Amino acid sequence: MGLVSNKQAQLEIAGRDEHALVSLLFILLKTARFVDANNSTYLTQSSKFYVVFRRLVDKYGKISIKIIDGRVFVRDKIIKFNSDGLVNATAILDNWRQIGVGGITLDDSLDNRQLDKFIYLIAKGSGTTADRESVVQRLSDLGIEGISLLGIEQKTEKKLLSEEKRKLIRRTARVTFFKSISVVQDAMVCAAQDKEIDITKARRVVHSMIDQISGNESYMLQLTSIRDFDDHTYAHSSNVCVYSLTMGVRLGFDKLRLSQLGMAALFHDIGKVRLPGDLIRKPDAFNENDWIQMQRHPELGVKTILRNLKFDDYSARAARASFEHHINDDFTGYPVLREKVPTNLFSKIIAISDTFDALTSGRVYIKKAIPTDEVLRKMMYQMTVKFDAFLLKMFVNIIGIYPAGTLVLLSSEELAMVTQNNQDNLSRPQVKIIGDRSGPKKEFTSIDLSQAEHTGIGIQKIIDPGKHNIDLKAILQMDN
Ligand SMILES: [Fe+2]
Ligand SMILES: [Fe+2]
Structure with missing residues (x-):
């Protein structure tokens, strides 16, 4: 591996x-x-x-x-x-x-x-x-x-070509990502009406995600930073899918296993359609009764998958992941098991991805977003018993100190977006400079902070796009 x-x-x-x-x-x-x-x-x-x-x-x-x-x-x-x-x-x-x-x-x-x-x-x-x-x-x-x-x-010509190719890949990543959100939405609407879910579309979009992530995981990872969806339920599933597939690719899973993992991730929370919509979209913190309700969604997910999806290897694995994704390695979490059977590898991967997205988005269970660095610290130090240590380490490596899509202020007083982590130097990622004190730039320039010529520039701090009125989604949708 x-x-x-x-x-x-x-x-x-x-x-x-x-x-x-x-x-x-x-x-x-x-x-x-x-x-x-x-x-x-x-x-x-x-x-x-x-x-x-x-x-x-x-x-x-x-x-x-x-x-x-x-x-x-x-x-x-x-x-x-x-x-x-x-x-x-x-x-x-x-x-x-x-x-x-x-x-x-x-x-x-x-x-x-x-x-x-x-x-x-x-x-x-x-x-x-x-x-x-x-x-x-x-x-x-x-x-x-x-x-x-x-x-x-002589890279000039090659670079021009690859520049075009890069733009195309970015565009495909965007289309795939947003498509995956609508696929989840369609499936959940279908399930809510107790209709059979057509998984052809889901499988197709998962395959595109696998192709994207196998080629360059960073474009997909950047898109997970978009937080301003009206309803985060669907984007949450897509984000969990991106993180899980990234881990799957790094674990060397073959295409079939990746495809099954992707589907399981996409449908991990499908049981929520059986819960009242007011509860799912409740803007305030959950009370005890809300929690009791909420904790039923893994079991409801199994029922939904078995009832509304064609039964095969895919749905069987998805059902298991739905059931287990809130069961921790120390058997805390829910549902409470009578017999302590270790959870499946897919479930372990999805559990880590799910926790990270839920905590950083502040839109799933807890209603306040926690900064990514704090979430990673929490996961690494307080939650080590809850997750598989090997997988957690891999996940932290993928996300890095500054996750792809994070806005940062550089020591040059320029505003930049992290585009890709450098595995051997997580504190100095690749960034795209998008603006400075005088406002946004017309042309974005990409620099790799780990390269010798940029030693003079460092990251001052993380910027919250919401607080500074920056439309991250618009930036991610630009081609340059
Ligand atoms: Fe869940
Ligand atoms: Fe979830």
């Missing part, structure tokens, strides 16, 4: 020598700007670099150092910098980008003298308008044969 995201799994982290090579290279480039090549500090670092370089080149032949999207790779393995390293890297990377250098390869013929010439050529050229061709020419003039320059990876 893979807990790490695909993205993380693909990136192999560089070893000690690779780290040392880059750190020393950056130190040399920095030192060379202030002292000449006979300076003892420079010479010490230069010989250290050379020792590491020899070790690597003897082992692997050619060594490449590449910069791709603000990250540094040595031999195609990613370098993880500490904060000091990141500051150094940011300055150097900017400099390289200016002169159109996307990386270098070092080969066996590189010696100390060539290395020093190269360092000084690049360092002295920093801040100038030199272009890559002239640097290449100078390398050849100076007889530096052991180093060749790599261009900046």
Whole structure:
């Protein structure tokens, strides 16, 4: 079972020598700007670099150092910098980008003298308008044969294409998400009238959700942040479905199991249609009698599913999840079981998703929304006995510190929406800048706060869109 995201799994982290090579290279480039090549500090670092370089080149032949999207790779393995390293890297990377250098390869013929010439050529050229061709020419003039320059990876055209594709995927995610809400609504209306529920539509929408989430979970996750539905009952089911499927995908479920999980999540609260509408939509806190009524919905859900849905594997699993989704791992919750049988994996997944959405929306059982960070803290520390520890950890990882769709104020005084979490750096997610003090921006710009070039920007605080009159739904519906 893979807990790490695909993205993380693909990136192999560089070893000690690779780290040392880059750190020393950056130190040399920095030192060379202030002292000449006979300076003892420079010479010490230069010989250290050379020792590491020899070790690597003897082992692997050619060594490449590449910069791709603000990250540094040595031999195609990613370098993880500490904060000091990141500051150094940011300055150097900017400099390289200016002169159109996307990386270098070092080969066996590189010696100390060539290395020093190269360092000084690049360092002295920093801040100038030199272009890559002239640097290449100078390398050849100076007889530096052991180093060749790599261009900046030609991503412009690809990016334009993927930009279009990205917009299309976002649009599909939106259509799918809103469709899922109407499917739940239709099903609940049907069930309330005791008619047979046509599950073809539900299955179709669940399959679209699976495709979306398997491709990029973040678009769907962003949509779960919309809170201003007139009736949250239906959106609640869709949100629970998105969270549950995201976990299912990460658990490596096959398509059939994902499809069954999605259906179970979508119909987990269907028993509520058998309860008075006034109770479901009650704006005030529940009294004791309300709770007694409310706690019947899991059993009513089983009855509804068995009565109004065609009986098959899907409905059987959905019925079980409906029955168990409020039974905790410590057997607290409801319905109270005479025999303590552990709940099913689907039920455990849905229970976590359900609790998170209910608490953060403040629209399901408790009538006050609790900030997401507080809910996660509650779930992690106070509710650990209630949930499966492994699944809970996975869920917290998915949601992150700033869940996708959260509005945040950046240290640059700009307003941004979190678009995607970085699994290896949850406090620095990817964000979309949507406005500043002077108001909303016409063009949104996306930045990845975990990237070296954005080290200077941090998240100041979470902004409540309701309190600031910000229409999050409208922002999520924009294509850019
Ligand atoms: Fe429920
Ligand atoms: Fe629920």
